Amino acid sequence: MRAVAIVPAYNEEQNVGRVVGEIRAFDASFDVVVVDYGSFDRTADVAREHGARVLRLPFNLGIGGAVQTGFRFAFENGYDLAVRIDGDGQHDPAQLDVILAPVLSGEADIAVGSRFASTDGSGYRSSRSRRVGIRLLAWVVSRIVRRRVTDTTSGFQALNRRAIALFARDYPHDYPEVEATVMVFRHRLRSVEVPVTMRERGGGRSSITALRSIYYMSKVLLAIFVGLFRRNVVPEEGS
Amino acid sequence: MTPLAVSIAGTIASLALLLIVLELIRSRRLRERYALLWVATGIALVVLSAWRDGLNTIAGWVGVRSYPPAVLFAVGILFIILVLLHYSTVISRLSDQNVLLAQRLALLEEGLQSDGSR
Numbered sequence: 400m401r402a403v404a405i406v407p408a409y410n411e412e413q414n415v416g417r418v419v420g421e422i423r424a425f426d427a428s429f430d431v432v433v434v435d436y437g438s439f440d441r442t443a444d445v446a447r448e449h450g451a452r453v454l455r456l457p458f459n460l461g462i463g464g465a466v467q468t469g470f471r472f473a474f475e476n477g478y479d480l481a482v483r484i485d486g487d488g489q490h491d492p493a494q495l496d497v498i499l500a501p502v503l504s505g506e507a508d509i510a511v512g513s514r515f516a517s518t519d520g521s522g523y524r525s526s527r528s529r530r531v532g533i534r535l536l537a538w539v540v541s542r543i544v545r546r547r548v549t550d551t552t553s554g555f556q557a558l559n560r561r562a563i564a565l566f567a568r569d570y571p572h573d574y575p576e577v578e579a580t581v582m583v584f585r586h587r588l589r590s591v592e593v594p595v596t597m598r599e600r601g602g603g604r605s606s607i608t609a610l611r612s613i614y615y616m617s618k619v620l621l622a623i624f625v626g627l628f629r630r631n632v633v634p635e636e637g638s
Numbered sequence: 639m640t641p642l643a644v645s646i647a648g649t650i651a652s653l654a655l656l657l658i659v660l661e662l663i664r665s666r667r668l669r670e671r672y673a674l675l676w677v678a679t680g681i682a683l684v685v686l687s688a689w690r691d692g693l694n695t696i697a698g699w700v701g702v703r704s705y706p707p708a709v710l711f712a713v714g715i716l717f718i719i720l721v722l723l724h725y726s727t728v729i730s731r732l733s734d735q736n737v738l739l740a741q742r743l744a745l746l747e748e749g750l751q752s753d754g755s756r
Contacts, residue, residue, distance in 0.1 A: 622670045
């Protein structure tokens with residue numbers, strides 16, 4: 400079983416080394432691929448120094464385009480298992496076994512770590528507007544996929560070969576996790592949410608500001624709504 | 639007051655625009671990020687065409703007394719300007735990225751050739 404960790408990173412020279420190191424410490428058999436999507440800093444160098452392979456995109460394709468590069472790499476290189484861990488350090492590689500378990504047992508094609516699924520009240524702290532946005536999207540998505548989805552924006556995920564193949568072919572762009580959740584459902588892949596705790600960001604700054612969230616929100620809602628009317632869910636290659 | 643025929647024609651035309659935009663997104667010929675302004679244009683024109691009292695009120699605010707549908711033209715033109723301006727920024731970004739891609743390709747090709755001749 401070949402496994403790869405896909406780590407999207409944008410200007411994360413302060414965090415990416417630690418993330419790569421922690422993934423290797425969790426399981427040294429994981430190949431680590433850092434997708435550097437247009438950083439101005441030493442992200443790519445730091446990642447290489449810590450033993451990761453680096454896919455350096457010539458400009459910022461957005462998080463969706465970056466992550467899909469990793470999925471294409473995983474698909475074309477025949478990996479059976481992939482995990483996605485963000486390069487900013489908010490996902491704790493020590494919790495990889497939690498999100499890997501449902502995929503390894505064959506219970507799910509994709510497992511998503513949720514900040515809000517835990518029942519012990521250890522919530523996730525974030526700005527008010529962002530929490531409202533996440534809640535609203537979770538509500539919309541839960542209605543569509545007919546199961547409770549608490550965290551539609553989580554990028555902490557484990558995927559089997561089927562899910563890797565789907566995302567390598569088709570993955571949404573700017574704010575991809577929400578649309579991807581709906582996509583996975585429409586393709587009848589099995590997905591589960593598992594509770595995880597996420598860390599505060601290390602150094603650096605989140606790329607999401609208030610105005611951007613409004614733009615993303617309208618874009619994502621439009622995409623989800625229109626996507627519901629697609630019969631041919633996966634586009635033909637090259638069309 | 640706006641003639642009824644103008645309101646009906648305006649509503650039909652802007653609904654058609656909205657449907658075409660949605661169909662283009664559905665068939666993946668238009669990306670959502672480039673469609674948002676078109677959707678906003680369609681919604682604004684539908685609302686202003688169908689909501690006759692609203693159009694009159696807004697026409698009053700901006701000092702158009704003789705022919706309220708002129709506001710429809712103004713709003714339409716405003717949105718067209720916004721869409722064009724947006725496209726100019728998109729084209730600028732695309733041409734910057736194109737330059738970068740060509741440069742990276744040249745560097746890559748040189749690297750491959752000097753690897754091969756070594």
